[in-house]
Amino acid sequence: DSGVTQTPKHLITATGQRVTLRCSPRSGDLSVYWYQQSLDQGLQFLIQYYNGEERAKGNILERFSAQQFPDLHSELNLSSLELGDSALYFCASSAGPQETQYFGPGTRLLVL
């Protein structure tokens, strides 16, 4: 158990819909990261937050957005969902921007 929690574990929705994935970092960690793992793309970095501020963006679509709240939990919002958005979404956290990242168990999203 890494100490990073993600909800929900599974999510099934339809194309065109919007969903919100939630991540609670390890106690004391200030940095949160989101990654997407699909069958054809592997694990890809989406976005990084540090203490509420966005620090880096990766291959994140414009239909996706994220934020980190004052209590340090983070949410990833996916809108106008397409079939290709079906994937595992992982959250990771680290104590600071340079520190080791620890991953949560992931949210499996299925878009029908």
Add this chain to the structure above:
Amino acid sequence: DAKTTQPPSMDCAEGRAANLPCNHSTISGNEYVYWYRQIHSQGPQYIIHGLKNNETNEMASLIITEDRKSSTLILPHATLRDTAVYYCIVRVYRGATNKLIFGTGTLLAVQP
């Protein structure tokens, strides 16, 4: 970011040492080598990391060559539960950006 090369798959007998190689010939002086593993579709699990010196923890040992162009992860006594995809990652910390770039990894199959 430095690219890593790993064999796509390896087998290991239960109870024997598993030696997983990784090439990172373009690594720079300030770049760390990180190892994670992913068991089935669970969240990636941190194993070990190093910069120049060999490292050992309760899970594994990391041997980095003197020129730092390659490394080997050693699981001293592999068990069936070590069957997983192992990722070797060269991590750059740059301007508060701390993203991990995952390759395709090595699927280690531990045989009974």
